[in-house]
Amino acid sequence: MEQFVRSVTTPRPVPLTPDILLHTADDMITLWERTGAPEPPFWAFPWAGGQALARHVLDHPGLVAGRRVLDIASGSGLVAVAAARAGGHVTANDIDPTAIAAITLNARANDVTVTITTGDLLDTTPDVDVLLAGDVFYDRDMAARFESFLLAAHHRGTLVLVGDPQRSFLPHGWTRVDAFPVPVPPDLEGVALKTTTVWRPAP
Known part of the structure; x- marks a missing residue:
């Protein structure tokens, strides 16, 4: 699987x-x-939500340094890599085996250590200090599951941060933490820049 990822991608700097x-x-x-998959290859591109969340974590390393961090629906592993760069003890999770290969390659390319797990964690209660999610509110049913999972973690005392580029199913009532204009491919997003916000659940 790593060979396939290498064959269809090129290592390059992330815009943000x-x-x-x-x-x-x-x-x-x-x-x-x-790929013939119903969903785009989330592992092959730095999506806007992940870019904004990664930037926020790098700008505020104290959020994750020395703490147990879970990057849920990690995709390429961008947010996980950023959290590891900032000093977190990071686990990246995704259900897609190709994403697992991409995360492995991207962690190696950036000389960071990331623990990688596969499988659906949305019905579990991970024992972590920080929960990060980039761009997960793009589908109604999946957004509902993510919201429930993230709010449950928040109520347990976990720091929850989400990066979202104005997706249709972003929950209401969350608190804005940061925002960035993120370069995106017009053929995917319809625009060249998307204002992308970092959110946390309301207190």
Whole structure:
């Protein structure tokens, strides 16, 4: 699987976090068609929500330094890499085996240590200090599951941060923490820049 990821991506700096290299596809649409999957290859591109969340973590390393961090639905592993760079003890999780390969390659490319787990964690109660999620509110049913999972963690005392580029199913009533204009591919997002916000659940 790592060989496949290497064959369809090129390591390049992430626009909002240029000190991080990410195995990135040259043409997301073509790759999506090639995979034949119903959803885009989330592992092959630094999505706006992940970029904003990674930038916020790098700008505020005290949020994660020395703490147990879970990056849920990690995709490429961008947020996990940023959290590890900032000193966190990081676990990256995704249900896609290709994402697991991409996270492995991207952690290696950035010389950081990230523990990687596969499988659906949304019905579990992870014992972590910080829970990070980039761009997870794009589908109604999945957004509802993520909201329930994230709020439950928040109520247990976990620091929960989400990066979201104005997706349709962002929950109401969350608290804005930070925001960035993030460069995005127009063929995917319809615009060249998306204002992307970092949120946390309301107290």
